[in-house]
Amino acid sequence: MLLDVRGLEAGYGPSKVLFGLDLVIAEGEVVTLLGRNGMGKSTTVKCLSGLLRPTAGEILFKGARIDRAPPHVIAHGGLGLVPEGRHIFANLTVRENLLMAAIRRGDRKDPWTFERVLDFFPRLAERLGNGGAQLSGGEQQMLAIGRALMTNPDLLVLDEATEGLAPLIRQQIWRKLEALKAMGLAMIVIDKELDALLGLADRHYVIEKGEIVWRGDSAALDADKTAQDAYLGV
Ligand SMILES: Nc1ncnc2c1ncn2[C@@H]1O[C@H](COP(=O)(O)OP(=O)(O)O)[C@@H](O)[C@H]1O
Numbered sequence: 183m184l185l186d187v188r189g190l191e192a193g194y195g196p197s198k199v200l201f202g203l204d205l206v207i208a209e210g211e212v213v214t215l216l217g218r219n220g221m222g223k224s225t226t227v228k229c230l231s232g233l234l235r236p237t238a239g240e241i242l243f244k245g246a247r248i249d250r251a252p253p254h255v256i257a258h259g260g261l262g263l264v265p266e267g268r269h270i271f272a273n274l275t276v277r278e279n280l281l282m283a284a285i286r287r288g289d290r291k292d293p294w295t296f297e298r299v300l301d302f303f304p305r306l307a308e309r310l311g312n313g314g315a316q317l318s319g320g321e322q323q324m325l326a327i328g329r330a331l332m333t334n335p336d337l338l339v340l341d342e343a344t345e346g347l348a349p350l351i352r353q354q355i356w357r358k359l360e361a362l363k364a365m366g367l368a369m370i371v372i373d374k375e376l377d378a379l380l381g382l383a384d385r386h387y388v389i390e391k392g393e394i395v396w397r398g399d400s401a402a403l404d405a406d407k408t409a410q411d412a413y414l415g416v
Pocket residue numbers: 194197199217218219220221222223224225226
């Protein structure tokens with residue numbers, strides 16, 4: 183397993199959010215975390231990326247425990263994060279945002295480089311000297327994804343992949359994620375656009391009140407209107 187999460191519990195001070203969450207991801211697999219607002223998706227992502235320390239449970243990434251590791255160690259270990267809200271550096275240029283994220287790995291036969299990220303997102307190449315604050319929402323999300331790719335991740339985690347973007351831009355992002363999947367990159371994708379997720383992902387986990395209440399592949403989720411009604415409010 184690329185990622186193996188067992189009995190994950192976490193919260194904020196006295197308020198507990200995750201109550202024993204289990205999930206696994208194989209190499210090259212694309213899975214989603216679904217569930218209504220406030221159910222614990224971002225809290226799970228924060229635990230995976232080292233931004234929040236779990237209170238119980240284990241997170242194994244490539245066979246090693248990462249649940250006590252700080253964010254930079256996890257990033258260097260190969261977990262790339264596209265956080266909710268993007269968090270690009272508004273006062274740095276596109277070039278600076280990308281270059282400061284770079285992590286080189288000797289073991290890659292086709293590593294992500296500055297040039298390769300610009301080939302993948304030509305729009306960013308046209309915006310290299312622009313500050314992060316001058317970018318459109320879509321460009322910011324491309325930059326956030328490009329920045330994560332610069333770390334040469336084995337697992338890319340996207341929290342609200344297309345939130346707040348116009349339909350046409352969302353489509354562009356979905357096409358890019360499909361291209362990354364075709365390259366064999368494993369991903370965890372969080373988003374509200376169920377149709378796009380059903381097309382992109384292999385498997386799905388539904389979180390409700392900090393627990394996994396449904397899991398299955400795209401065909402099963404597509405067919406299970408009861409689960410969709412109960413857990414996703416669609
Ligand atoms: N920094 C925080 N401090 C306190 N409570 C938080 C914080 N972030 C999230 N929460 C609470 O944790 C719960 C789960 O939130 P979150 O994981 O962000 O949900 P989701 O991403 O599924 O919408 C919510 O009740 C939310 O209000």
